[in-house]
Amino acid sequence: MNFSDLATHPHRRFNPMTREWVLVSPHRSQRPWQGQVEDLPPETQMAFDPACYLCPGNVRASGTRNPAYAETFVFDNDFAAMKPDTPTLEIQEKGLFVAHSEAGRCRVVCFSPRHDLTMARMSVPELRHVVDAWVEEFHDLGSQPHIRSVQIFENRGAMMGCSNPHPHGQIWANETLPNELTKELIAFGDYRRLHDSTLLGDYLALELEKQERLVCANDHFVLLVPFWAVWPFETLLVSRRCLSGLDELNDEERTALADILRRTTIRYDNLFRTSFPYTMGFHQRPTDGQAHPEFHLHAHFYPPLLRSATVKKFMVGYEMLGMPQRDITAETAAQWLRDVPAEHYLDRLSTK
Ligand SMILES: [Zn+2]
Numbered sequence: 152m153n154f155s156d157l158a159t160h161p162h163r164r165f166n167p168m169t170r171e172w173v174l175v176s177p178h179r180s181q182r183p184w185q186g187q188v189e190d191l192p193p194e195t196q197m198a199f200d201p202a203c204y205l206c207p208g209n210v211r212a213s214g215t216r217n218p219a220y221a222e223t224f225v226f227d228n229d230f231a232a233m234k235p236d237t238p239t240l241e242i243q244e245k246g247l248f249v250a251h252s253e254a255g256r257c258r259v260v261c262f263s264p265r266h267d268l269t270m271a272r273m274s275v276p277e278l279r280h281v282v283d284a285w286v287e288e289f290h291d292l293g294s295q296p297h298i299r300s301v302q303i304f305e306n307r308g309a310m311m312g313c314s315n316p317h318p319h320g321q322i323w324a325n326e327t328l329p330n331e332l333t334k335e336l337i338a339f340g341d342y343r344r345l346h347d348s349t350l351l352g353d354y355l356a357l358e359l360e361k362q363e364r365l366v367c368a369n370d371h372f373v374l375l376v377p378f379w380a381v382w383p384f385e386t387l388l389v390s391r392r393c394l395s396g397l398d399e400l401n402d403e404e405r406t407a408l409a410d411i412l413r414r415t416t417i418r419y420d421n422l423f424r425t426s427f428p429y430t431m432g433f434h435q436r437p438t439d440g441q442a443h444p445e446f447h448l449h450a451h452f453y454p455p456l457l458r459s460a461t462v463k464k465f466m467v468g469y470e471m472l473g474m475p476q477r478d479i480t481a482e483t484a485a486q487w488l489r490d491v492p493a494e495h496y497l498d499r500l501s502t503k
């Protein structure tokens with residue numbers, strides 16, 4: 152089988168980051184369906200919502216009043232999934248009943264005081280404040296003695312179960328490494344021992360050579376649809392320089408990250424002319440006090456939409472019981488994301 156056969160014949164692709172496989176069925180996606188757009192109105196057009204617990208000056212469920220913040224605002228989640236003061240617990244019976252306590256902290260990051268913005272509608276200087284807030288949180292949380300993992304993420308859109316359109320993300324920091332980071336750490340470590348380079352650095356170099364799955368780029372970051380993508384329009388954002396965490400970004404790279412996040416989310420919005428839902432998040436080195444030269448900073452975007460603003464991909468049947476499957480190839484998805492205009496479909500109004 153040659154690379155050219157991948158466009159027509161069923162096959163499976165290997166994800167070297169997680170060591171899992173995805174089934175690709177390109178013969179099922181021959182029908183043309185690009186361009187089905189519904190021009191749905193934005194989720195909200197209110198710059199300030201008196202009922203929103205994230206808007207400046209409003210009172211949250213905990214009774215705390217938000218400050219009149221002007222850029223970003225970070226606070227401890229009032230309904231945190233983990234707490235710092237968790238009693239130690241260990242259950243182990245015949246390897247069949249195993250449980251451990253997990254202490255941690257959950258933070259909320261408001262990206263902007265404006266209730267009606269999304270990353271795609273924010274300016275680069277506005278997004279730079281978000282990047283700075285992430286860096287600060289990664290550093291502060293990661294410096295705490297018992298925190299080994301700092302997971303920064305955003306759940307965007309009602310389709311992803313995010314009930315509040317106010318632009319915000321979350322940070323969960325905890326004692327042990329979560330499953331996804333563990334898989335990557337093992338793969339990255341093994342790769343470095345074998346090749347004396349980073350897996351993602353070598354992968355990025357190959358993708359830059361082949362050009363087929365690139366979406367957009369700037370001087371410091373590249374957005375591409377990974378060869379092994381599972382979600383129809385899944386992308387991987389990789390730093391050109393090998394950094395193990397956001398805290399290693401220099402001033403220029405922080406602005407470049409803000410820029411590429413804006414470009415990425417604009418392309419997503421333009422694809423089906425809707426405020427594109429997704430889960431996105433960064434993977435960074437564990438904050439265990441060790442150097443992790445094998446780790447290469449990146450972000451994953453996992454959007455659920457399949458062929459329009461309302462038709463989403465379901466992970467059911469064979470995918471729940473066997474392995475994930477996709478019809479449209481990573482190469483086609485990259486082409487579509489490349490082909491949309493770079494400017495947002497809604498004429499961007501000044502945020503001032
Ligand atoms: Zn709000």
Ligand SMILES: [Zn+2]
Nearest residue numbers: 335434449451
């Ligand atoms: Zn990752």
